[in-house]
Each structure stands twice: as C-alpha cells, then as structure tokens.
Amino acid sequence: MPNRNRPAPLAIVSFSLMATLCPTAGVQAQLMDSDPSSPDVEVEPSTSWRGASEFPPETTSDVLYGSFLAQGEDPPTAPFEADPIPPSSVGETTYPLPAEDADLDYLNPDPNPLLLPTQPEEVEILGTQPLTLEQAVELAYRNNEALQVARLELERSREALREARAALFPDLNLSSDLTARNTTGTSGFSFFGDGFTGGGFTGDGFSTEEEIDTTTQSTLELSYDLYTSGRRAASIRAAEEQVRLQELALERQREQLRLDTINDYYALQEAIEQIRINQAFLEEAERNLRDTELREEVGVGTRFDVLRAEVQAANARQQLVQARSDRRTAQRQLARRLALPPSLDVTTEPVTVAGTWPLSLEKTIVTAFQNRAELEEPLVQRTISEQQQRVARAAVGPQISLFANYSVRETFGDGDSPSDNYSLGARLRWQLYDGGAAGAQADQEERNQEIAETQFSQARNQVRLEVEQAYFSLEANRENIDTARLAVEQAKEALELARLRFNAGVGTQLDVLSAQSDLTEAEGSLVTAILGYNRALAALQRAVSNLEATALTP
Known part of the structure; x- marks a missing residue:
C-alpha cells in the first residue's frame, strides 16, 4: 500500500505530471516546496520516440532507429531517441556487425548434410549475429539448401546432355x-x-x-549409326534445351530466394520495432499507473481510475511479451532460410527506407516481359516437346548403321593354329508397323506444345499482375509514410494536450489513455508503412528480375 504519511504528496503529484510532459533523461529533481534537507526524489527518465516525422520529406534514407540486441552497446546517434531492447535470452553473445566485404565463412553450416544433433547443447543458441540485408542475401545464395538442389539438378541435366552427344561417336565393343x-x-x-x-x-x-x-573366341566390333531418321539430332537438341530449362529454373529459384530472404529480414525488423514500441507504451502505462495511485492517495483520484490504469499496464505487458515471442520466431525463420549454424541467432540493422524505383509502370511491365525466366520456360518446354515429337516419329523410320568386326577362334588341344576372320557391312532396320504407338506418342508431344503455349500466355498475364500489384503497393506505402509521420506528430501533440487537460481538471483519464494508445498505434503504422514500402520495392524487383543486367533508366 502506498505510504500515506509521505511528506508533500501534492508536490510529488505535481512534479510527476510535469516530468511526464517534459521528460528529461538522467535528471534527478527535488521537490520544489521542500527544504534542502528533504530527501531527493528521483524521476525515472522517459524517452519519447520522436519518430521519422522529424525527417525531411524528401529524404529517402529515413532511419527508424530501434534498439540493438547487442548487450552493452549504445544505440547509434540518430535523429530520435529509442529505448534499448533487452537480449532475447540470458547468456547469449551478440557479435559485432561484419563489414560489407567481410568473409562470412564462419556462418556457413556444417559441410556434412547428414549431420543430426543428438545432444541439447548442440542446438543451444549461444550468440546473436547482426547482419545487413546484403549480407543476408549473400548467405542465402551460398547456404540455402533449395538453391543447392537446383544447382545439382542443373549439373545432372548437363551430364544428360553429354550422354545424348555420345551418339555422335561410333561404338567399339570387345567380347570374348x-x-x-x-x-x-x-x-x-x-x-x-x-x-x-x-x-x-x-x-x-x-x-x-x-x-x-x-x-x-574373341570379337572386336565397331558400329556406327549412319542414319537415324532424325532421332539422334532431335535427342541432342532436346537435351540442350533441358539444360537451358534447368538454368532458368535455377535463376527463378535464386530470384525467389532473394525475395523470401528480404521478406524474412523485414519481418525480423518489424518484430524488433514492435518490441521497442510496446516497451515504450508499457513504460508510459506504468508511469500513468503510478501517477493515478498517487492521486488516489491524496484524494483527487478514484479507485476506478487506478483499475483502468492497471488494466492498460497489464495489456501493454502482454503485448510486449507477444512481441518478444514474435521476434524469436522471426529470428529462427531467417536463420533457417540462411542455413546458419544451429548455435547462432541473427538480428538486423535499423529500419530504413530501401530506395526508389526509377521506371514508370509501363516500362516496368515491358522490362519484366523481357527478363522474367517464367516467360522463357514455357517456350523452352515447347521446343523440348517438338524435339521429342521428332524422336517419336523416327521410331518408325529407316535406321541405317555400319559395322566392322574382327574375331579370333582357337581350340585348345587339337594342335591347330588359331583361326581369325573379319567382316564389313551395313545394316538396315525399318519398323514397318508398331500398332500406332509412335504416332500416339507424337500426338502427345503435340499436345504438350499446345500446353506450353497456353502456359506462356498464363505466365505473361501473371507477370503483369505481379508488377502492377507491387507498383501500386509501392505508391500507396510511399504516401502512407508521409501520412504516418504526420500522424505520429499529431498523436504526440494530442497526448500532451490530454495530459494538460487532465491536470487542469477539464479532461479525463480516459482521454490520456486513448491518446497514449493512439500514439502507439501511429508509431506502429509508421513502421508498417516503411516496411510495406520496402516489401513492395523488393516484390517489384522480383517481378522484373535480373536487375544487374538491366539498365534501370526512366
């Protein structure tokens, strides 16, 4: 229970409210109406987030400086202040952010893909590694298992091409x-x-x-298919196109992995920012609870106000707990995407606006049509079906081959010398009737060609839709950033006015609680708008693809 014999309670309440309106970090204040011998009253610092609203509107590198997970590190100097986020668990080590050109080999997983941990300490999280977005994408390119499978499938198709090209050479067989x-x-x-x-x-x-x-008896035979009715050339061409198809699949997998990694990175940034916002809201709610309890002590407050403040603090505490849980989940999701060692977690840089998109919508659509692997894949598949159709028809065509053999025969014990002979010739094979199997297989491949053409049309429409969705989302979130900045400023001003009205006796505590909630919501909306803009920009880059090979000029 509060100490009702505490001296000068009215002065304490008055100063507490003044400190809430005009917070000053690290300041110890004395009661204004007490004598110098009275004990000092420490006022807890209140760090109010200024938000990105103090940034110039034209700035594209606005930084929403959240707090680092690093233990013992001060937040970087920023245009606003922020409360540090506590580490995710006790005993973890936060490593420094690697330089952009740093060697990240120590973040590679174990080279044995069949390794399975069997002891709890083998999967214990021992540290947290900060990464930039570019480093996260680089690690994903290097470590992600799905991309490694795509590379292996490409190598397999190249070996299949070697197998098909072997038909260009004669066969040499030795039998004994x-x-x-x-x-x-x-x-x-x-x-x-x-x-x-x-x-x-x-x-x-x-x-x-x-x-x-x-x-x-030993026989050495050399044979060569002189004419195959086009089967050999078609098989080689089909194998070459299959290699190209796997190259496109690898490119598509790489681009999608980049987008998924960026989205996971932004999801972790959002979770970290939500911790910061909810932490600040909890501090405000607890401060308001203390003030309300002091008002009840001196008889100017009610029990109902205290209960309402307690409910607000409890709700804020629950939201903070959930935000920390979301951060841990986002950390593990990104670590899984990057295939990091099982003992490492990952954290991010502060939130920034990613950049701008220089092309118009129409030019973006045309660029996507030129670059997307998904549009070339159906065309390559159609070519493969054309070649498979030729192979099917060649099965009922004439096949001419040349052969030459040399054999040696010897019977032991008859006293005769070994005998040898050789032969040269040509062989014609022509399947005159196969029950219509070759024709049916050729018709199947013709249907496959029509399917590929339809899939091309479908992919073209889908690519355009993806470009338009990302472009519209980018424009909307760009406007929302400016709106959210203004909303943060207005919510801060509204909170100050609500407190002044409450102190003057013309406002209610409900007005203060609502204003605090509005400020928290506005800060969350600003983070959401910036990360929504960044996600839309990443989706637009994915919709176009191959940005390194494209001149992005207006």
Whole structure:
C-alpha cells in the first residue's frame, strides 16, 4: 500500500505530471516546496520516440532507429531517441556487425548434410549475429539448401546432355567367350573285356570315347549409326534445351530466394520495432499507473481510475511479451532460410527506407516481359516437346548403321593354329508397323506444345499482375509514410494536450489513455508503412528480375 504519511504528496503529484510532459533523461529533481534537507526524489527518465516525422520529406534514407540486441552497446546517434531492447535470452553473445566485404565463412553450416544433433547443447543458441540485408542475401545464395538442389539438378541435366552427344561417336565393343564342350564317340566291336562291365566295352560289345573340347573366341566390333531418321539430332537438341530449362529454373529459384530472404529480414525488423514500441507504451502505462495511485492517495483520484490504469499496464505487458515471442520466431525463420549454424541467432540493422524505383509502370511491365525466366520456360518446354515429337516419329523410320568386326577362334588341344576372320557391312532396320504407338506418342508431344503455349500466355498475364500489384503497393506505402509521420506528430501533440487537460481538471483519464494508445498505434503504422514500402520495392524487383543486367533508366 502506498505510504500515506509521505511528506508533500501534492508536490510529488505535481512534479510527476510535469516530468511526464517534459521528460528529461538522467535528471534527478527535488521537490520544489521542500527544504534542502528533504530527501531527493528521483524521476525515472522517459524517452519519447520522436519518430521519422522529424525527417525531411524528401529524404529517402529515413532511419527508424530501434534498439540493438547487442548487450552493452549504445544505440547509434540518430535523429530520435529509442529505448534499448533487452537480449532475447540470458547468456547469449551478440557479435559485432561484419563489414560489407567481410568473409562470412564462419556462418556457413556444417559441410556434412547428414549431420543430426543428438545432444541439447548442440542446438543451444549461444550468440546473436547482426547482419545487413546484403549480407543476408549473400548467405542465402551460398547456404540455402533449395538453391543447392537446383544447382545439382542443373549439373545432372548437363551430364544428360553429354550422354545424348555420345551418339555422335561410333561404338567399339570387345567380347570374348570361353567354351568347354563334352563330346562322346562310339567305336566298333572289340575282343577284349567281358562285354558287359567296364573295360571300355558297352553291353552290346562297343567301346565309348569321351573328349572335352575347350574353345575361346574373341570379337572386336565397331558400329556406327549412319542414319537415324532424325532421332539422334532431335535427342541432342532436346537435351540442350533441358539444360537451358534447368538454368532458368535455377535463376527463378535464386530470384525467389532473394525475395523470401528480404521478406524474412523485414519481418525480423518489424518484430524488433514492435518490441521497442510496446516497451515504450508499457513504460508510459506504468508511469500513468503510478501517477493515478498517487492521486488516489491524496484524494483527487478514484479507485476506478487506478483499475483502468492497471488494466492498460497489464495489456501493454502482454503485448510486449507477444512481441518478444514474435521476434524469436522471426529470428529462427531467417536463420533457417540462411542455413546458419544451429548455435547462432541473427538480428538486423535499423529500419530504413530501401530506395526508389526509377521506371514508370509501363516500362516496368515491358522490362519484366523481357527478363522474367517464367516467360522463357514455357517456350523452352515447347521446343523440348517438338524435339521429342521428332524422336517419336523416327521410331518408325529407316535406321541405317555400319559395322566392322574382327574375331579370333582357337581350340585348345587339337594342335591347330588359331583361326581369325573379319567382316564389313551395313545394316538396315525399318519398323514397318508398331500398332500406332509412335504416332500416339507424337500426338502427345503435340499436345504438350499446345500446353506450353497456353502456359506462356498464363505466365505473361501473371507477370503483369505481379508488377502492377507491387507498383501500386509501392505508391500507396510511399504516401502512407508521409501520412504516418504526420500522424505520429499529431498523436504526440494530442497526448500532451490530454495530459494538460487532465491536470487542469477539464479532461479525463480516459482521454490520456486513448491518446497514449493512439500514439502507439501511429508509431506502429509508421513502421508498417516503411516496411510495406520496402516489401513492395523488393516484390517489384522480383517481378522484373535480373536487375544487374538491366539498365534501370526512366
């Protein structure tokens, strides 16, 4: 219970309200109506976020300086002040931000992809690594498993191309046989033996002779398909187009990975900013609760006001707890996307406006049509189907091949020298009837071509829609940034007026609570507008793709 015997309570209330209106960090104040011997009353510093509204409207590098997760580090000098965010857990180490050209090999995962941790300490988070957005994208390109699979699939298709090109060369085969044959011969009547049992005589008086002939034969044959009705050329062309298709798939996967990494990075930034905003709101709510309790002590407040202030503080505390949970989830999501070692977490730089888009909507659409891999993929798939159709039709066409072989034969034990021979020739094979299988397969590939053409039209419309959605979102969020800046200024002014009216007795505590909530909402809206703008810009870059190879000129 509050100490009701505390001296000069009215002066305490008066000064507390003045400190709320005019916060000064690190200042200790004495009661104005107390004597010098009275104990000093420390007023907790109140850091009010000034927001990006103090930035010039034309500035494109506005920084919403949230707090760093780094322990023991002071926030960087910024156009506004911010409260530091406490570390995510006790015992973690926050590493310094790497330089832009720093070697990030220590952030690579274990090279053994089959490694499975079995001990709790192997998955314990030991530190937090700050990263810039560019470093996060670089790590994603290097470590992400899905992109590695796409690279391996490209290598596999290149090996398949080597296999198809092997048909351009002749085949050279060597075969060797070793044969042992048992031969049995019967001779004429003999006077020796009993004529019935053994002694080389049969029961009929004839003798038998058994011999084993061992023969070896080796053959060296050279063959070459001289004419295949277009099957060989079509197979090679199809394999080449398959390599191109995998290259486009890798490009598409890389561009999508860049967008997903950027969105995860911005999600973590938003979670960190929400912690800062909710932390400031909680401090304001707790300060208001203390003031309300003091008013109740001196008889100028009611129990109802105290209960309302307690509810507001409790709600603010819950929102802060949830914001911290969201930050941890966002950290793990980004760490998973970057395939970081299991003992590291990640944090971000402060929120900034990412940049501007120099092209008009119409030129952006045309640039996307020229660059998107998704538009080339159906065309490549159509070409593959055309070549597969040629392969199917070649199955019922004439096939001409040349061959030459040389063989050596020798029978052991006959006393004769080995015999050899060679042969040269041409072979014609023509399948005159296959029940219509080749024609049906060719018709399937023709349908595949029509499907690819339809998919091209579908992809073209989808690309345009993605460009327009991102472009419209970019414009809307750019306007929302200016509106949100103004709203933050107005909410701060409204909060000051609500406090003054409340102190003068013409306002209510509900007005103060509402003004505090409005300021928190306005600050959150400003963060949302800036990150929405950044996300729209990243989506627009994804919709165009291949920005490095494109001259982005108005």
